[in-house]
Amino acid sequence: MATLKKxxxxxxxxxxxxxxxxxxxxxxxxxxxxRRWRTIASRADLNRCGKSCRLRWLNYLRPNIKRGNISDQxxxxxxxxxxxxxxxxxxxxxxxxxxxxxxxxxxxxSHLSKKINxxxxxxxxSNREGQKVEKKTTEFSSExxxxxxxxxxxxxxxxVNFNVDxxxxxxxxxxxxxxxxxRFLEMDEA
DNA sequence: AACAACCTCAACCGCATCAGA
DNA sequence: GTCTGATGCGGTTGAGGTTGT
Numbered sequence: 152m153a154t155l156k157k158x159x160x161x162x163x164x165x166x167x168x169x170x171x172x173x174x175x176x177x178x179x180x181x182x183x184x185x186r187r188w189r190t191i192a193s194r195a196d197l198n199r200c201g202k203s204c205r206l207r208w209l210n211y212l213r214p215n216i217k218r219g220n221i222s223d224q225x226x227x228x229x230x231x232x233x234x235x236x237x238x239x240x241x242x243x244x245x246x247x248x249x250x251x252x253x254x255x256x257x258x259x260x261s262h263l264s265k266k267i268n269x270x271x272x273x274x275x276x277s278n279r280e281g282q283k284v285e286k287k288t289t290e291f292s293s294e295x296x297x298x299x300x301x302x303x304x305x306x307x308x309x310x311v312n313f314n315v316d317x318x319x320x321x322x323x324x325x326x327x328x329x330x331x332x333x334r335f336l337e338m339d340e341a
Numbered sequence: 342a343a344c345a346a347c348c349t350c351a352a353c354c355g356c357a358t359c360a361g362a
Numbered sequence: 363g364t365c366t367g368a369t370g371c372g373g374t375t376g377a378g379g380t381t382g383t
Contacts, residue, residue, distance in 0.1 A: 241371060257350050
């Protein structure tokens with residue numbers, strides 16, 4: 152369960168985290184905050200890389216994390232946001248308070264992608280009208296993709312000054328935002 | 342009961358970008 | 363402007379659990 156790190160003879164621990172490791176990590180983060188992950192790893196006396204600590208904290212230990220039981224409303228939101236944003240899991244997760252990008256990505260890969268395929272096959276051939284809606288959504292989506300993400304090179308050739316994070320700011324975690332978002336997305340499909 | 346096939350999800354990996362020196 | 367370490371992201375893997383035969 153351990154592998155050698157290039158610059159060090161000390162093997163880094165890999166694989167599942169133990170309760171003891173979780174406790175140590177949470178303790179150090181409580182004191183020093185969730186940044187400088189390499190420092191956190193060494194301060195916590197964890198034989199883990201900083202990346203691993205960060206991931207563990209973000210996906211599992213962080214407070215206010217909801218686990219499992221994705222509601223119908225949330226599922227609907229994921230579907231709609233994915234339609235608009237594509238595989239931008241962190242962006243999608245940002246609109247679902249308490250959910251992590253990893254969880255949403257997993258949920259999509261194991262549940263929703265199959266659902267979509269199934270649905271797609273049903274619709275295929277019988278719903279030519281749907282293409283119009285799809286086209287419209289795609290156009291809107293491509294505008295959204297000109298957002299502030301550094302990944303898609305939005306700096307180049309974008310004439311759309313649109314920031315998804317600002318637009319969909321749910322940072323107050325108000326549940327009514329979910330309803331608002333659902334209504335908004337319904338407008339897109341209308 | 343035994344085994345295979347399938348499913349789920351935590352964790353890892355590689356890469357891009359950011360930020361500070 | 364360049365370099366380097368830190369951070370963030372999406373894709374992928376694999377262990378463990380569940381279901382089917």
